[in-house]
Amino acid sequence: MQQIKKIDWWILGPYAVLSTIGLLEVFSASSYRLMMTGENPRSLFYRQLIFMGISWVGLALTFSVKLPHFLKLPMAQVMLGCSALLLLMVKIHLFGVTVNGAQRWISIFGIQFQPSELANVALIFYLSYYFRHPLETKKELRAPIVVTLLLMTLILIQPKVAGAILILIIAGVLFWSSAISVDMGLLLGVAAFFLMIVTSGVVLLLGKFHLLPHLFQHVYERIAIAGNPFADFNGVGYQMSNSYYAMYNGGFFGRGIGNSITKNGYLPEAETDFIFSIIVEELGLIAAIGILFLLFLICLRLFQLSTRCRNHQAALILLGIGTLLLVQTSINVASTIGLIPMTGIPLPFISYGGTSYLILSFCIGVALNISANERRQIHAGKAQNLE
Incomplete structure (x- = not known):
């Protein structure tokens, strides 16, 4: 009972809601494709459910370890x-x-x-x-x-x-x-930004003349098509174009869960990198923004805890986990809506993928552990002051 009282519901609550939404959307996004290939339309749903069960057990163990x-x-x-x-x-x-x-x-x-x-x-x-x-x-x-x-x-x-x-x-x-230092960090950040721009330009130049190693040719194709995926609708721009169609179909309030048109053969493996598009199509833009709010709420809570944490190492762990979730979410959504080229980065707790869900759940367990430990220290300090 004492352990339950120390649970940080600002972290666990959004995590549980996002996991539930993700499980439902994985089933919705994958069922048609699996059915068309002769597989059980619930197979990925069951796999994700199994990984969720393992992850929740792992989270509980992680939370209970000192x-x-x-x-x-x-x-x-x-x-x-x-x-x-x-x-x-x-x-x-x-x-x-x-x-x-x-x-x-x-x-x-x-x-x-x-x-x-x-x-x-x-x-x-x-x-x-x-x-x-x-x-x-x-x-x-x-x-x-x-x-x-x-x-x-x-x-x-x-x-x-x-x-x-x-x-x-x-x-x-x-x-x-x-x-x-802060000054050096800002200088390196600006330098990294310009380096990315220059690198993108070099990739476009070399890729255009087929001078890039074959290993990275796909990078050129994705950067080149990012501005207008409809220019190569049946080629490299196929997924991005259909992602736009899915979000357009959804509008503000969506077509209803399970009623996506784009998942029916138009957006391959929609349950992974492009699941956000299916969410917008089925649940609508408002609900999709609500889902992003829950993800950013977890990140905000982690950053808040990192500034208050008395143990510097634990504070850095919280900062790192918050950064991981924030950047991963931002990259996935930005690539889905066409702000950056397609990346293959999953949406945390939502996209299908046992590895991602298991490891991020471990991170949540560690964050809950650190939060509970901080509360114990605060209560112990108050008790000493009363004495």
Whole structure:
């Protein structure tokens, strides 16, 4: 009972609502495609439900474990080592699985998952431990920089450009908050922004003349078509164009859950990267904004807790998890509505995918654990003052 009283419902409540909505939308978005291929239309629904059950059990266990266990160096080392090993295994044909031209998954005993999802969290725990105390010299930045670049490179060669950018943003936020000055952080941020613009220009130039390595040719195609996907409706722009149609069909109030037209063969695998489009079509723009509000509410709560947390390492973990959720949500929605090229980044707690849901649920469990620990410390301090 005491544990339940310490639950942070500002985190757990939105998480539970988003998970329920995600489960329903995964069933709605995938049922027609599965039925047309002769599969059970509820198969992905059942798989996601199983992963949700496992994730909720894992969340409860994570919440009940004493916080210091998550703050020790072995925890960060094991997560980091496993991430690097699994990312290397992606490129081994015995384990690596290629889907839509990209080898980002590994399969062990028939279970497929994306190691890049684990790498995001591993980096958060590693950098949080490394920056738990102020650095004395700039030479101490070498190790975290090397680790960040190593993970980023292993993800980039899958290829998963958006995943590499996500790693870089998480690292940048944690570096900025702990290891570099505000002025230097702003300078590096501006430099990174211009570097992305220049890189995009170089990709467009090289891609136009077919000078890009075949591994990254898809990056050129997606950047080139981002401004007007209808220019290549039956080619690279097919998914984005149908995403626009789906959102147009939904309007403000939607067609009703299960009544999407676009999922019926027009938007391939709509339950993953483009599930936000189906949500807008079925539930409407207002409901979709409400879903985004719940996601941003979790992020806001995590950032708020990180500013109040007495343990600097735990505060950095909260900041990293909040950044991961915020950036992942922003990238998914921005790519869905055409602000940036398609990325392949799932919408947290909504998109189909056991790996993503399991690992993000672990993050929620850690956040709830930190929040409960802070409440215990506050109550203990008040009790001492009364004495």
